[in-house]
Amino acid sequence: MSAASYQITNVTKTYAARTVLDIPALAVEPGDILAVVGPSGAGKSTLLRLLALLEEVSTGEVSFHLGERRVTYASASTADRRQLAMVFQRPALLSRSVRANVAYGLRLRGDRDGRDRVDAVLERVSLTTLAEARPRTLSGGELQRVAVARALVLEPRVLLLDEPTANLDPANVRLIEKLVREQHSRYGTTIVLVTHNIFQARRLATSVALLLEGRLVECAPTEAFFNAPQDPRTADFISGDLVY
Amino acid sequence: MGAWLALRHFPGKRLFTVFIYTGMGMPPVVAGLIVYLMLSRSGPLGGLGWLFTLKAMVVAQVIIATPLIVGVTMGAVLAVDPLLGPQLRTLGATRRQAELAILAEARVGVIVGLVAGFGSVISEVGAVMLVGGNIDGRTRVMTTAIVLETRKGNFDLALALGIILLALSFIANFVMALGQGRLVERT
Numbered sequence: 176m177s178a179a180s181y182q183i184t185n186v187t188k189t190y191a192a193r194t195v196l197d198i199p200a201l202a203v204e205p206g207d208i209l210a211v212v213g214p215s216g217a218g219k220s221t222l223l224r225l226l227a228l229l230e231e232v233s234t235g236e237v238s239f240h241l242g243e244r245r246v247t248y249a250s251a252s253t254a255d256r257r258q259l260a261m262v263f264q265r266p267a268l269l270s271r272s273v274r275a276n277v278a279y280g281l282r283l284r285g286d287r288d289g290r291d292r293v294d295a296v297l298e299r300v301s302l303t304t305l306a307e308a309r310p311r312t313l314s315g316g317e318l319q320r321v322a323v324a325r326a327l328v329l330e331p332r333v334l335l336l337d338e339p340t341a342n343l344d345p346a347n348v349r350l351i352e353k354l355v356r357e358q359h360s361r362y363g364t365t366i367v368l369v370t371h372n373i374f375q376a377r378r379l380a381t382s383v384a385l386l387l388e389g390r391l392v393e394c395a396p397t398e399a400f401f402n403a404p405q406d407p408r409t410a411d412f413i414s415g416d417l418v419y
Numbered sequence: 420m421g422a423w424l425a426l427r428h429f430p431g432k433r434l435f436t437v438f439i440y441t442g443m444g445m446p447p448v449v450a451g452l453i454v455y456l457m458l459s460r461s462g463p464l465g466g467l468g469w470l471f472t473l474k475a476m477v478v479a480q481v482i483i484a485t486p487l488i489v490g491v492t493m494g495a496v497l498a499v500d501p502l503l504g505p506q507l508r509t510l511g512a513t514r515r516q517a518e519l520a521i522l523a524e525a526r527v528g529v530i531v532g533l534v535a536g537f538g539s540v541i542s543e544v545g546a547v548m549l550v551g552g553n554i555d556g557r558t559r560v561m562t563t564a565i566v567l568e569t570r571k572g573n574f575d576l577a578l579a580l581g582i583i584l585l586a587l588s589f590i591a592n593f594v595m596a597l598g599q600g601r602l603v604e605r606t
């Protein structure tokens with residue numbers, strides 16, 4: 176199963192006459208971990224929703240490459256969409272057991288004997304003992320681990336993460352980062368991670384993109400991004416005195 | 420229909436929603452009057468000859484209960500976390516599958532809507548009397564019979580009918596509560 180990738184060309188996204196995203200070109204290479212950083216309101220989440228094929232671009236094109244196949248929001252089939260999975264900043268779970276939540280995506284795919292896979296992933300997120308618990312009895316960190324588990328169990332070719340560790344304690348952050356790294360090395364998953372935490376970007380990413388006010392400032396391999404930023408605003412952002 | 424109202428956007432939705440809420444608060448006897456005028460000989464639907472029949476009563480009851488059920492269902496579906504739909508979509512749910520899951524999340528509210536609709540229908544008296552005519556053996560129902568017997572001074576019979584009506588309502592609600600309990604337990 177080859178890794179998937181994206182090509183973004185001349186994309187703008189406008190909500191009620193306000194342009195929140197304007198990216199002439201950006202590629203997500205197969206097997207990359209791309210971290211998208213930037214202050215809040217920079218359009219990071221909007222970009223991720225476009226990559227998730229949840230929303231259509233206003234102009235331009237986001238094309239999703241699955242081997243030889245290239246699809247867009249309009250042309251993607253359900254099978255194409257099922258090659259990706261996303262984890263949101265605030266998880267919304269079904270009011271069923273943790274196990275049922277994790278199994279949801281597998282059930283949609285008609286996988287009736289995914290019990291072993293569900294068990295394995297529950298083990299990985301340390302929720303085995305809470306498998307039958309209801310989401311409303313869980314803590315914030317546990318909820319987010321369920322949300323990560325229900326995405327990982329699908330072994331998607333693209334994993335989209337929208338601030339997956341914002342508001343979590345360090346132990347949960349470490350666990351989730353470890354899971355992301357594991358998934359990447361095991362399956363060669365292409366990962367796009369939105370974060371406002373540049374340290375997290377540095378720890379996880381193979382390349383980093385900085386967004387400011389909906390515009391792409393710089394996208395470079397992680398080393399180059401942090402050590403030899405080409406744009407003065409990148410340097411400012413890294414050193415923490417970005418003006419915005 | 421309530422779920423559809425809550426989940427989809429279309430032009431005029433806000434106005435339509437206002438109509439639904441108005442319908443929820445409409446006095447049943449007004450609904451009865453409208454149905455009466457529509458179905459009466461000189462009314463636009465007079466040709467059907469439905470006035471003072473069971474059909475006319477059913478029409479009136481549907482008009483009374485539908486906004487109630489739709490309104491409560493809509494409220495229940497809107498109360499589900501709006502983030503749930505997109506999140507399920509990114510796990511591979513089709514739009515339809517995501518909507519079914521949202522409806523399942525709102526099931527308790529949907530049942531409440533059905534109970535409320537049922538309650539309004541069995542307790543309704545004004546509209547069914549207007550359009551049904553309270554004809555013995557044909558369009559007389561328990562509520563209208565109670566009115567009649569009370570007027571005639573047969574308080575014993577009226578009271579007995581009242582108790583039976585209450586018991587029927589209790590049984591129906593009890594059965595629904597059982598089913599609801601089973602559902603709630605699972606949440």
